[in-house]
Amino acid sequence: MIIWECIEAKGYLSAGVRGELSEPIKAELDRHVLDCSDCRGELELIEKLFVLRPATPLQLPLEIKKAVRLEFFEAETSYWRKLLPAAAVTTLLVSASLLDKVLFLPDISLLEQDFFVNVWPSEDYDLAGSLVLDDFSEESLNLLFEEIK
Amino acid sequence: MAEVNIPKRKSDEVLVRMVYSGKLAAMDTLIDRYYSLCFGICMAVLKDYDDASDACQNCFVNVFKNIGKFRGDGNFRSWVLTIARNESFSVLRQSKNRRENVYEKMEPALRSREDVPREVFLRIESSQVREVVETLPDKQRLAIKLRIDEGLSFKEIGQIIGSSEGASRVNYHHGIGKLKELLGA
Ligand SMILES: [Zn+2]
Numbered sequence: 001m002i003i004w005e006c007i008e009a010k011g012y013l014s015a016g017v018r019g020e021l022s023e024p025i026k027a028e029l030d031r032h033v034l035d036c037s038d039c040r041g042e043l044e045l046i047e048k049l050f051v052l053r054p055a056t057p058l059q060l061p062l063e064i065k066k067a068v069r070l071e072f073f074e075a076e077t078s079y080w081r082k083l084l085p086a087a088a089v090t091t092l093l094v095s096a097s098l099l100d101k102v103l104f105l106p107d108i109s110l111l112e113q114d115f116f117v118n119v120w121p122s123e124d125y126d127l128a129g130s131l132v133l134d135d136f137s138e139e140s141l142n143l144l145f146e147e148i149k
Numbered sequence: 150m151a152e153v154n155i156p157k158r159k160s161d162e163v164l165v166r167m168v169y170s171g172k173l174a175a176m177d178t179l180i181d182r183y184y185s186l187c188f189g190i191c192m193a194v195l196k197d198y199d200d201a202s203d204a205c206q207n208c209f210v211n212v213f214k215n216i217g218k219f220r221g222d223g224n225f226r227s228w229v230l231t232i233a234r235n236e237s238f239s240v241l242r243q244s245k246n247r248r249e250n251v252y253e254k255m256e257p258a259l260r261s262r263e264d265v266p267r268e269v270f271l272r273i274e275s276s277q278v279r280e281v282v283e284t285l286p287d288k289q290r291l292a293i294k295l296r297i298d299e300g301l302s303f304k305e306i307g308q309i310i311g312s313s314e315g316a317s318r319v320n321y322h323h324g325i326g327k328l329k330e331l332l333g334a
Pocket of ligand 1: 005006007009032036037038039040
């Protein structure tokens with residue numbers, strides 16, 4: 001049997017009150033406390049202090065998890081929010097260049113400069129925008145066909 | 150006989166690594182493991198349910214917001230203690246004027262159903278103890294609360310009250326001695 005000193009026994013009192021001691025140590029402590037009025041007094045005081053401890057609110061873990069997730073979610077959205085203007089500008093540029101290709105081709109003035117081809121608007125819908133090849137030399141036509149091949 | 154696989158409790162270190170790799174479930178497990186301890190510390194410092202709940206929430210938000218700074222060389226528990234302490238003292242600074250009559254809001258916890266009659270007896274006795282505890286210097290009161298309610302080591306108590314392990318041990322024993330004297334125990 002271990003004979004405990006009071007100082008050793010007192011070191012176990014609060015863990016004993018919280019129910020954290022192993023059986024053999026608990027038994028030793030009980031034995032000491034039974035014989036020692038000083039330690040018994042301190043044990044009673046610690047028991048009274050322990051019942052004063054506040055209960056943890058039941059909703060707390062849920063609230064913490066929500067708050068943590070919100071923080072993480074916000075961090076992610078603000079990351080995207082920072083990227084958003086750049087993304088918008090890129091989209092605008094890409095769509096503008098596409099619009100240019102879709103709506104303004106063929107660009108008549110450019111065609112005129114590059115291919116010495118006469119293109120003009122016509123009241124005739126069949127001819128509108130199409131190339132008129134009547135007055136072309138053999139050489140010019142060959143060059144043109146090379147370009148559009 | 151059929152073999153039973155008992156799932157091993159994952160260490161804090163493993164869970165922290167899982168959080169690093171983006172597993173939210175690991176975060177929840179760490180919260181479940183430490184919210185009660187964290188609340189206990191906040192409550193011991195702040196003595197107010199709402200303030201302690203706020204501080205406890207902020208504590209975990211900061212724990213995970215700064216998880217990248219946690220290198221794992223200290224332990225996670227100790228890290229939570231430090232942040233809980235810092236959050237509590239920061240809330241305390243902001244709400245010192247709201248600290249009157251806070252004990253009317255406090256609901257003491259029950260240990261278990263079997264203990265009820267003894268708990269009731271102790272509670273009646275404890276109301277007197279509560280008043281006396283409040284007369285203790287802050288460091289002694291905190292050392293007692295953190296040791297008895299939360300089972301903190303003297304080293305951890307030192308971390309919270311800003312003193313050495315030895316000094317927090319002395320604070321605890323002086324506090325207990327003074328309570329015995331005042332209560333005639
Ligand atoms: Zn003794």
